[in-house]
Amino acid sequence: MLEQVEGSRAVADVVARCRPQVVAAYPISPQTHIVEALSDRVRAGDLQDCTYLMVESELGALSACIGASVVGSRAYTATASQGLLYMAEALPNVSGLGLPIVMTVANRAIGAPINIWNDHSDVMSQRDCGWIQLFASSNQEAVDLHVQAFVIAERTSIPVMVCMDGFVLTHAVEEIDVPDQQAVDSFLPPFVPRQVLDPDEPITIGSMVGPDTFTEVKYLAAADQLAALEVIDEVADDFRASFARESGGLVRGYRSDDAAIVIVSLGSVHGSICDAVDGLRSEGLAVGALAVTCFRPWPEGQVTSALARATTVIVVEKAFSMGSGSIVGNDVRLALADLGATVFTAVAGLGGRPVTADIIRRLVADVRDGELEADVLHFIDVDRSVVARELAERRPARAGREAIR
């Protein structure tokens, strides 16, 4: 049933209906409303057979989830920003041990300078930690992805991060259909762990692996990651069949089939991009959008085929690799290496700066007018007068091509 509800509240409701047996979390903005609501539900008895662990830190939260998961419990946590970084030590343990933990990341910038607002630098810093990373383009998708995430995690034994833009989605009040208990129960079967720690039948989980087999373990983990692509796709298909709406999957195009220019993005900015696409289409331009829902594992084949007919691809991303450049754009470039499309990469929306449909339209105009170079990362919403003044006071830059614009 549609409700007018805050994104965080809807996520807490759907997570509760996924019947986690252990929720361990440490509050951090903008994730706080989600875990507060879950703790309330446990305390009030609305969420039965669940233990809520108030821990001392994010490292404690994820460590508690690891403990819960290895004894066969469905475990959930949520964090953001520095909280995710504080979990970093345990993140590859979860994936390496094959524990199907689900975590919401309410995407927020990482400091310094300290900033509580939205961008993707938190999850991008952990893109190689072996977790599946799914990005919600709307609050409805954020809700739906949580139901799918538990299915995907438990079917693949790979942990899943559901990434939703902090404040932009978590604190927006919108119409959201939160699947009811019966619908969630029929989509998400009870958790059957592959192996459990049991005093009556002792085994070791997480033993040391030396140079003789470490590479093979990692190779198999990499193979499992790529195999998960198929599962993620299947689960989205099943979800569509059960709930009659499109949510999740690997990539999703919008008016992109016949588009010469396609704008690629992750997360909620896809909404404004769709609005910009409609505006540009009404002016006769063949523009489309592609939302990358699954960023890790990287759905290279699906990205390639979704962009196969485009001549110009513009990647808009809310994070970048310091000292290098684009993150998502580089993956897109590799996916298109054998095709003729020109790829432009733009970073925007850092630390909560809004990325509007107007900015997207200007970006498309600049690309069409030849204002942007294809092989550099452009900071499209930077205040150039401010940075020019600061740069002028510094020692002259060394000769050579500028890495960024």
Added chain:
Amino acid sequence: MLSVAAFTEGRHAQALPTFGSERTGAPVTSFCRIDDVGIRAHEPITSPDAVIIQDPTLLHVAPVLVGTSPDTYVLINSSRPVEDLGVEPLVSDFRTGRVLTVPATELARQHIGRPLPGAPLLGAFSALTGLISLESVATAIRQRFAGALGEANVAAARAAYESVVQPGTRFADA
């Protein structure tokens, strides 16, 4: 509550708060979209059809009317008429019947017992714009605040609504 009121009327709505250095008295901004089609964007509103100003002193210190047009509704929480606020240059371009003050804090004190002007401002917004009904505002208020507190807020909203639709309304002369 405004987005919930619009939702109860079967429309699509979205409320987006902004966050910063929240402390009592600091300026804060929130946005609300109401539409007949689904809302995809999550960006701030830069060309508002209506602006609700909870603290009239902000008119002097913050660009609260940026992006408005002569057709924009401007609802100001104040016990004084618009012409007494010293903001004539700011509001002179608006069409007649678009700029209005309502004593929301006063009404809140009277009906709720606390200076919380949200509910009466929504009642006045309903009367000023006709975009949502007072009944939908009341439904949204009751959904947010249960029991006597909800009823007190509804009473404050109704009083504000009636103060606007009655003759002698404090519209700015344009």
